[in-house]
Amino acid sequence: MPPQDRGADGRTGAALARAPKAVARAAAARRPAPVRPSGPPPPRTVRRMPNPRLTGLGGGLFCAALMLALGFLDGLLFGASRTFYGVLFLPVCVLTAVWVRRCDLLTAPIVVPIAFAVGLTAVADGGDGLTGRLTGFVTALATEAGWLYGGTLIAGTTALVRRVRLMRRRAAARGRATA
Numbered sequence: 001m002p003p004q005d006r007g008a009d010g011r012t013g014a015a016l017a018r019a020p021k022a023v024a025r026a027a028a029a030r031r032p033a034p035v036r037p038s039g040p041p042p043p044r045t046v047r048r049m050p051n052p053r054l055t056g057l058g059g060g061l062f063c064a065a066l067m068l069a070l071g072f073l074d075g076l077l078f079g080a081s082r083t084f085y086g087v088l089f090l091p092v093c094v095l096t097a098v099w100v101r102r103c104d105l106l107t108a109p110i111v112v113p114i115a116f117a118v119g120l121t122a123v124a125d126g127g128d129g130l131t132g133r134l135t136g137f138v139t140a141l142a143t144e145a146g147w148l149y150g151g152t153l154i155a156g157t158t159a160l161v162r163r164v165r166l167m168r169r170r171a172a173a174r175g176r177a178t179a
Contacts, residue, residue, distance in 0.1 A: 052099050056107035059100040063111050066092050067119030080123045082140060086147030089116055093151035097158035105163050109156035116148050117141065 054062055070088045078084050092115070097108040126136030141148070 053101045054096075054099050054104075055101060056104035056111070059096050059104065059107055060111035060114065062099070063092055063096045063115035064118045067115040068122060069119075071119035071122030075122050080125065082120075082123055082144050085119065085123045086144055086151075089119075089147055089151045090154060093155040094158060097155040097162070100159070102162070102166055105159040108159040109152055112152050112155040113148055116151060120144070 067089065070092070071085060074081060074085045074088065093112050096112060096115075097105075100108045120140055121137060124133070124137040124140035126133035
């Protein structure tokens with residue numbers, strides 16, 4: 001082999017190409033094995049939970065559409081039971097507060113009462129005409145205010161807890177970056 005095809009240390013081109021692979025294998029052999037978390041793996045159902053991230057507007061539309069659908073379903077199946085409607089409202093509040101994006105957390109406790117009122121139109125008793133329906137809606141809104149306040153409190157608390165956790169994570173990351 002001519003001298004121009006050899007490396008500075010006298011090895012051939014093929015030997016030079018194999019050298020980085022051998023060095024990488026030796027370095028990998030010296031590294032400690034990755035540490036695996038102890039304990040059983042998480043259940044499969046937890047891994048498959050949906051994790052959508054809704055914008056503020058998307059969270060409002062999701063909540064309002066779901067409450068309207070639940071209101072019509074309640075009217076169809078349970079004869080417009082406002083108590084059942086209120087009970088269904090609580091998990092919708094939690095889902096809305098959990099699925100809204102981090103930067104839109106403030107919107108969750110705002111859109112929830114609006115969605116309650118939207119869905120209540122399907123459940124509220126009303127008389128004939130616009131005045132009768134409006135009177136029935138206002139009466140239902142007044143008598144079911146406990147559910148409304150409870151759901152808003154749940155959404156606000158969930159959003160607040162998420163916000164505090166986010167701020168703590170950011171502070172910890174800043175502390176690690178400066179250390």
